[in-house]
Amino acid sequence: MKQLVYLAALLFFIGCAPKPKVTMNAWEQERMNRIKQDFCISESQVKEYIRKYIPDVTDAQMRQWEKSNALECMVIDGERRYFRNAGPNLFRIDSAAYCVKVATEGVQLSKSEKVNKEHLPKVIDAVKQTGEYRVMPKRMRVTYTLTVEPNAVPDGNIIRCWLPYPRTDERRQQQVKLLKTSEAKYLLAPSSCKHSTLYMEQKAIRNEPTVFSESFEYTSYAEWHHLKSADILPYDTTSTLYKEYTSERAPHIRFSPRIKQLSSRLTQGETNPLLKAQRIFAWINRYFPWASAREYSTIENIPEYVLDNRHGDCGQVSLLFITLCRCSGIPAHFQSGFMMHPGEWNLHDWAEIYFQGIGWVPVDQSFGIPTFAENMDQRMFFLGGIDSWRMIVNDDYSMPLVPAKKFPRSETVDFQRGEVEWEGGNLYFNKWKYNMEIEYLN
Template identity: 50%
Template sequence: MLIISMIFFFCSDIYAQTKYDEINILINSGEYSKAAKKIDYLVTTAGLSGEEIYSLQFQKDKMERIKKDFRLTEEYIIKAISKYYPSLSKEELKQWEEDGSLEMKIIDGEKKYFNNAAPNLFRVNKEAKQRKIEVDGSAEDKLKTFLADHIPQSVELSLKSGSNLSNPKRIKINYTLSVDSGVVPKGEIIRVWLPYPRNEYERQSDIKLLNVNCENYLISPDAYFHKSLYVEKPAEGDKPTEFEFSLEYTCSSQWFNLNENKVRPYDETSKLYKEFTSERAPHIVFSEKIKKLSEEILGGETNPYNKVKKIAIWINDNIPWASAREYSTLENISDYCVSNMHGDCGIKSLLFITLARCSGVPAKWQSGWMMHPPVINLHDWAEVYFEGYGWVPVDADFGIQNSEDEKVKYFYTNGIDSYRLIVNDDISRDFYPAKIYPRSETVDFQRGEVEWKGGNLYFDKWDYHMDVEYPD
């Protein structure tokens, strides 16, 4: 029998600063051990409510998550980049730290670098990127090569058929989540939410579940923004506990042969317009920084599609891709992107959504996986609403394509390719059935979520893997 506990907490609580100034100061100054001790003292002596304890405990948990993301020493970083900078000076290192090229934190008095700080240096710093090319030469981008064929083909097929859907691909996946041995006592029930394809999109169709390795399972209703397959089973104890399913589905390219002059004015009194042009703290906030940037990008532009194109071009030209910290450790993702001028697909997408909404264009989140044969990975993108066209996909991370054909060049400002797995239609929403403990990923949902009666199981306690086939 499935264990379903309908205990709800609100995601916004876990991002809020505490109401205790002393704890806030300790956290913000990197004094994590002292902050954790202060939290423990309050939890045990202050007679707090369950909600207050939950919030404080998550602040403590978040500090541990940050420590997991920032483990590297200066010695390690210097050695990791020595091939390209064999005589690196302290001044150069300090400059990279100050301008954000090398992400680091002082934690409990020790300088610690982000786990992917070294490779990120050669992604976000133009001089370092060029130095790496001079030493290693230019590497082939297999995904770009693949898309250089796929995108023109999809555009051509759509133009010939007159449909915004084309180029369907049959995709088979086998997904496995494996909880490490010894993490949960043998026999105790492990609860797992696995990513599952959404039903309500034309471009994602004919979903056929082939196998689940648990006798009982639940597929979340379409009303839930995070689509999941819920399973549970007793822990194996001294060996990994595996949760597995397989399915097939069809994914089509969707590209709108959009004429900006046919985009009608918005009904600004409509529920849709109000909802999807609104702020949604903590990650979609119209700060003065965002407002000013939006004005600079748009330069007085009033056409909705041209606004979207200008925002996408700006992100393409100014925000390089870089490996990201866990989203649960970031207070405001769109602000983080503007402040650091780099980000992964989700960080770029949240900046795009924030700028679009701030400029009066309805925009929302979408995410799941990119399923391209050369590269299979977690991925996030967006959708915008145009009167006369409806919801239109936009991928600010895939960005502007290197093509003289305008339709191909700006494909991802009004379309998306045939190799996607759509799982989520918003950020930070409820699960079905409800999760009891704080989520490992508080914004997105692509890898899975795991817990047992003893608490949440963070990403370092389990692994995930997806095998992909293309039956056609």
Template identity: 50%
Template structure:
């Protein structure tokens, strides 16, 4: 199964070239259209981004068959290139034909041993079974949270304070000497009972702008002048206290929705392109949810099905995927955000309000970007759901389904929506068009994509 790259333009002839993987011809056609003098500014902007998107896809699909075999041969020593076909056809090895040559996704080889059950068993046979350290931590930690909540009769318990030292480093000579680099870094959101006492401590520039909490993807804006042969470094230090949130949700106590309310209409609607009620979504929903009309029980069925049928795997950059929820359903795997958007789409289709939330996971030894969401139950309000963490390995129902309505304190909230406008507004298309966790950078000559800079989060637990 080749990785389907759908064109995102209004030009049929261009779309056909892109769908065929003829990227060089497509970029040539884009240049011709731009210089024809017949296009509006929005059309030119659209085509410029499509040209950039093709380059991003090539960065994601950068492994040859030799590269893939070198990794896989550690577990299948006698495997040859012809043997890869079975995994390509069943979707376990993601590849794309670009300009007539087969290129594999940069994480295709490692993903194989997460996606394919046979390959996963083979890896365990060679290396032995190793339980994920995050799972070990959570299986010990979640019972403590539930016990504390039950004993105190409080929803928000066991606060943890983090001192966050976040750095973005732009490579030397990414822009000409003396040019100003503009930088948007993630900043914790306020207004959540489980995330409080946000304290800005320092930045390595004298002037900065912290976006108001009205911005659903919250930023701190900095800028610096580039120096020849020197990396440009942006750094902030922030402190924040987060609580575990433990909600005891009783399905029979959920009240009927006010289907005429703005909240209900907004958060149960499609949001093209990533939340779309396609025929595949409708059919899957019928198979999973059936006639269940209780919102919690319907969400539970969706949560369970995705947990059991959609394994976690490293993901392509979201800006290269036309419809993320459909991609998840088609490929049968996804990372945290991809799985979350499938969950949100199925919830919304079933009349359960769902909205995006994301930021960082700050668990000891497991600090990383992370996405999850919230769903709304009348009588309870918005409650968190981490579809990526999914089902906890426990015989107890409240532990097993902890992440369907509850969440641990190690989730740092940066975003309460996706694809929102940053403040101040960027002039050029974003590197990450959906999420916002790493940051965004640009200069007067254009956007600075992820291959031009690195990021690092250091966490001190207080």
């Protein structure tokens, strides 16, 4: 019965969908427009931020930081333009600048780190006491809203909207319940889709915002595996799973000469998959600090971008980790959605890797080795473990949406904030905003 309802809804919405109208030249122009929005501040604006910590910053210092890629900029239309978060990123990426900022403000844990400082030891203890891998369930009620700005679409035209929805096929995410939608007609993507979406349509009304919303509940579990190298069995390299998740996948999982050399160097002399993965995880954690990222859709190959620029956000370092694991013969795939920590929810990406005899285990590369860790279990928690505060939306990257999107996505890699289009084209992020309200029920 559910399949019939899904097919009927899909046929209805497909019948309303516009036809593709995009060409390669149009996409290149769109990509350039997106880059201009990311690289939108001047040198004087960047210097103004830097002077808060380095009052006598010089042009020579600026050029040196640019050369090292610690200060991200590019020349656009003959003018040097800087990434919108280039100033804050400098003090995350450049070690000397980082020390200057720490000397001024000290080292402070983020809100999510403060939550996890208390949470992770409890997860580890619960797993050891119960023998269960999934523990400490958190029930959450969420209202997610996407608001298209007035007159972004001409009056009377249909706006198509895809909202993120918690996956119903994940072992760490259970009892998903849809409570309310802004539109009576909607379409939930089947669990076979790698991006979990709730699709709706509305007509634009002149001078009024168009608001799409959904409310739902779900339960999220922490997971932790007390991994030991002796427990890892040899892979069945003939299996479909092994072949699929150790293969290349353009454009972002590619075994370039640099990736192959790096993979070989990091895992040299080691045959155990767990110890290989730990080496990769620790190396990325040490040398690639988190920094705010430019839009993924403007980057040709994300792992190579991370290596070139010596930094990355959660999805970028996760894709580097996945690529190095696959190149080293360790099955790996992308996973993403939201971190739902009280006081600090946000978009977030991580990975899963597969060990023969154990199965898939989570890896959060950007959470990495916590600075607050007090023992080895806590230090390596996020290789084989994940906290309770998550909402899983995606089980891969750059996969089709349901119903199909007719114009290039705003985010061509991940799917989190949502996607919006009309018959005139895609609506980029600057044409709408999103918000999430979370009620913690336990």
